[in-house]
Amino acid sequence: GQNIDQPTEMTATEGAIVQINCTYQTSGFNGLFWYQQHAGEAPTFLSYNVLDGLEEKGRFSSFLSRSKGYSYLLLKELQMKDSASYLCAIMNSGYSTLTFGKGTMLLVSP
Amino acid sequence: EAGVAQSPRYKIIEKRQSVAFWCNPISGHATLYWYQQILGQGPKLLIQFQNNGVVDDSQLPKDRFSAERLKGVDSTLKIQPAKLEDSAVYLCASSPARLAGGGDTQYFGPGTRLTVL
Numbered sequence: 001g002q003n004i005d006q007p008t009e010m011t012a013t014e015g016a017i018v019q020i021n022c023t024y025q026t027s028g029f030n031g032l033f034w035y036q037q038h039a040g041e042a043p044t045f046l047s048y049n050v051l052d053g054l055e056e057k058g059r060f061s062s063f064l065s066r067s068k069g070y071s072y073l074l075l076k077e078l079q080m081k082d083s084a085s086y087l088c089a090i091m092n093s094g095y096s097t098l099t100f101g102k103g104t105m106l107l108v109s110p
Numbered sequence: 111e112a113g114v115a116q117s118p119r120y121k122i123i124e125k126r127q128s129v130a131f132w133c134n135p136i137s138g139h140a141t142l143y144w145y146q147q148i149l150g151q152g153p154k155l156l157i158q159f160q161n162n163g164v165v166d167d168s169q170l171p172k173d174r175f176s177a178e179r180l181k182g183v184d185s186t187l188k189i190q191p192a193k194l195e196d197s198a199v200y201l202c203a204s205s206p207a208r209l210a211g212g213g214d215t216q217y218f219g220p221g222t223r224l225t226v227l
Binding site: 004033035041042043044045048087089096097098099100101102103 | 114141143150151152153154155158166201205207214215216217218219220221
C-alpha cells in the first residue's frame with residue numbers, strides 16, 4: 001500500500017519563498033507528481049519527478065529523493081494567485097494509477 | 111486543444127436516489143480515470159479504463175457504483191442508490207497512455223459536485 005504525508009496548511013507572504021514537503025511510503029514507485037488545485041476547480045499539473053534531483057520550471061521547482069521517500073515543491077516570488085491546495089501524488093508501478101496525499105492548503109497574504 | 115469535459119457540474123439528490131455523471135476525455139487519450147474527492151482530502155481513484163476495458167476498479171464500491179466506457183471514448187459513472195457519504199466532487203481525468211504503466215500525466219476535468227441530502 002501507499003502512505004503519503006504533507007502538511008495540512010501553510011501561510012506565507014507575497015514575494016516570499018515557500019517549501020511544501022511530502023514524504024511517502026510505497027511498495028511500487030513510478031514517479032511523483034505535484035498538482036495545484038484552486039478552490040472549486042480541477043487539479044492542474046505542476047511537475048513530475050521520477051529520478052532523484054531538482055526539476056525547475058519557472059517560479060516552481062520540485063525535488064525528489066527516492067531513497068528517503070521525500071519530495072518538496074518550492075514556490076518562489078509568491079503571488080496572491082498561488083493561494084491554493086498543493087497535492088502530492090505517487091504514481092504506482094503497474095497500471096500508472098495515482099495515489100494522492102490530502103493536500104497542503106497554502107495561504108498567501110499581502 | 112479542448113480539455114476534459116464533465117457534466118453536470120452540480121447535482122443535489124436525496125439519499126437512495128440514483129445519479130449519473132458523464133465525462134468526455136481529451137481527444138485521442140486512451141486512458142480515462144474517475145476519482146472521488148471528499149472535502150479536505152485528495153482525490154481517490156475509483157476506476158481506470160484503458161480504451162474500453164477496465165484496468166483497475168479495486169476501490170470502486172461495486173454494490174452501488176458502476177462505470178462504463180463502451181466505445182472507448184466518453185464514460186459514465188453511476189451511483190445507485192446514493193448514500194449521504196457519497197457527497198463529494200467526482201473528477202474525471204484522462205492521459206494519452208496507450209499501455210498500462212506508461213506514466214503519462216493525467217489531465218483533470220472540472221468535476222461534478224454531488225450533494226446527497
